[in-house]
Structures are given as structure tokens and as C-alpha cells.
Amino acid sequence: MPDTFLWGSASAAYQIEGAAQEAGKGISNWDEFVKIPGKTFKESTGEVAVDHYHRYKEDVALMAEMGLQTYRFSIAWARIFPKGHGEVNLEGVQFYTELIDECLKYGIEPMVTLYHWDIPQALVEEYGGWESPKVVEDFVHYATFLFNQFKGKVKYWITINEQNIFTTFGWLTAMHPPGKFDDEKMYYQVNHHVFLAHAKSVLAFKEIMPEGKIGASFAYSPSYALNSDPIHAMAKMDFDNLKNFWWMDVYAYGRYPKNAYHYLEQKGVAPIVTEADQTILKQAAALIDFMGVNYYQTSVAEYNPIDGVGPYGEMNTTGKKGTGQVTGIPGLYKNPTNTHLKTTDWDWVIDPSGLRYACKEITSRYDLPIVISENGLGAFDTLTDTQEIHDAYRIEYLSKHIEELMKASEEGCEIWAYCTWSFTDLLSWLNGYQKRYGFVYVDRDEVGGSLNRYKKDSYYWYKEVIETNGQSI
């Protein structure tokens, strides 16, 4: 990969920090949501998570020993502004300052995500959080505070993590806070507010740090038509417009895909977009530096008859293969499992070439550099009696994806960084602690554990990948 390329790994505040009610931090929507029985796997919470808040020095030292070049992490809004706005929590600012300094000490480039799904609960109570346009100014104020605070130290910034996922789970499937079900009208309006928060933050960023790099991270699932029957080709187009381009077009072009907007307008659920909004979205789109991509899997698009499957079905959160259900939009598309591919224990298809496909699609459609901000395998791991973790399956998964990434680079995609998900094991929002992603095993389950860290086989393997700049995969 090019000399400037960064080999990295990623995390999110709620999933690793713990110390949920310490050091002046305000309560977040997730701190509240996990208290609702049945919402998370075995009622798991991020109250302690993997205790990164207290062990960050140990974790960063492990990164340094591995040779990690960039570490992507998120800042918990409620640690900085416990009420979402107003008084700053200096202890929170100090924590992130120390974390960033710790990374810099070892030459690890910090990559900061402003929002990885945890909004201060106070804002939810005050005006409904993302449901109100008021959130835009509060978000921009929070973002601007951080830009000023960490200017000169942090070059790479991600505004919003997987807007498509947290809004879908929050307002359509009720699986994330605020737990609303099938509220399509609000879903699109919320998304519009998030787009504006992203866009206005980008504008503020470029005033403060013109030389910095900023973008959003999108959970991109490229799609394949079931076969060459035109009916499925159309299903693929509808899927892409509604499920992929709806977000990426706004980030990169500052406008919604027209056919999708028209469809939603007819349905009466399109967001209200003012001319002033359009201008802001366009201005920001012209300024973003990269497209952030969280890549896990591809989708198949098949025509879904009007009496076909609906958008809501069981999701596999237990790791018992085959328990996920096919969903879709009647009259447009559905997403059956790809029979050409293997799946993980959580029914996610394993498709390394999909990563290359994603990079090429973004390169031709948007002509933007790419940061792979997440990619990884969630799996059950076993700690042996001699405290080793033989995760050959993870090595195989990652090496095949890296191979495809390198091909994409050779084929003309400008890829700036590759962050695996994740560095240490962490809390999977809906799947508890048993779905592990890290290079570093953390001894804990849904109930608790020693929280000791152990290097997995993949840790040593990635160290070599970095050392050889991807030659040894």
C-alpha cells in the first residue's frame, strides 16, 4: 500500500470505556436503553464494558507494541457535555486529551469519531434528541468544541458513525434507542437532522482546521442482483437508492437520490428539506475529504412481490446460525442470503470481494478517497488453559479482505486507511460480550470477569501485516 497508508483498528466509547457514571459523565441514551428488559443479549450493558476508561494506557501500549498506525475511537458526547450543551466536564476533556497524547507518544495517529450512537439523555428528555432540529446546533457546538480542543493533535475526524444503522434500529425496528417501531416519517426526518449536523460540523471544521481531514462513516452493504432477470436488476437499483445512495449521495453530492425521494414523497414519508438545508448539504459535500466505510457484508437484491416479506424480521443476536429472517420492502426488493457465500455464526455473509466492490463503486461514483473505518469478524473465541486464543478463522477473514483491498488500491482506488473492528474485544450492542472482534481477548462475559487482556494469534499476525505493509498476509 502507499507510504502514507495507515494500518489501524477501531472502537467506540460505549462499547469499551465503561465508567458510565464516573468522572462527571452525563447519562446517555444507551445507559438508559439497556435497562429495558430484553433489549440486549442477556441484559448486557456498557456500565463497565472492557474498562478501557481505566486501562487505556495498557490498551494503547498493546497497540504500540503491535505497531498500529492509526487508532479510531469515539468520544462520548455526555463525557464532554453531560447535559448535551452548557457546562463542560473538564474531567472528560482531560480523559480524551490523555488518550490522544498517549497515542501520539507512540506515533499512533488518532482518528476521532464524534458520534458513535450515544447521545446525552438530557437532550432526549429536553427535546427528543435527534427528533428535533434543535439537536443540530447542539451537535455543532459539541463538534466545534472538540475541533478547537484537539486542533494540531488530531488530523482525521469522522462526524457520524453508521447513520443508516442507528436510525434504522432506533426508529424502524425498535432495537436501539429510542426504541420506536415503524415510524418511517420520523426516521427520514431524523436522518435529515443528522445530515445537517454532519454538514454544519464539516463547515465549522474547515474554518478551524482547513488542513484536517473529515468525513462520515457509512455502513455500506453493496448489493448484487439475484440474477440477470431485469426484475431483479430493478430491485437492486431500488435497494441501492433507498439503502445505500440515500446516505452516500448526501455526504458526497449534498442531495438525495431523486427516484428514492420521489418514492418516499408518494408514500408521504419524505423529509422536509428547505432551500437553506440544500445549500448547506451541498457546501459540506464539496468539502468532505473522504468516504468512511464500515464494511461487513454484501446484500442480494431480489424482486419482492407486493404481498411479499416485510421490513421487519428476526435478527440473529445469539450466534445460532440460521435464526435470522429475510426482510424487504413489498413491491420493491427483498434481501435473501447469498447462496454462493459462507456466513458467520450471526448469519452475516463473508464476502471479501465485496470490499473491493465497495471501494470501486465509491471511487467511480464519488471520486473520493476512502477510509475503511471498520471491517472484522465477530466470532466465539476460546481462551486455552495456557491463555492463548487460536483465532485462525479471524486471520483468514481479515487476510482475504486485505487482499481484496490491495487489489482495489491497484485498480485505482485511493485508500487512506484500513481499520479493523476491533482492537480489544468489546461489547457488541445487541449481541453481548460473546461476539468477539478483537486482536486482544478481554476476559469477561455478560456477567463479568477479570478484564485481563490476552493477545490472540491474530494480534501477532496483524503485527506482521503492518510490518510488511501488507506483503505478509
Ligand code: BG6
Ligand atoms: C458496526 C458498528 O455496525 O458494526 C459497531 O459501528 C459494531 O459499533 C460493529 O459493534 C459490529 O456489529 P455487531 O452488531 O456485531 O456488534
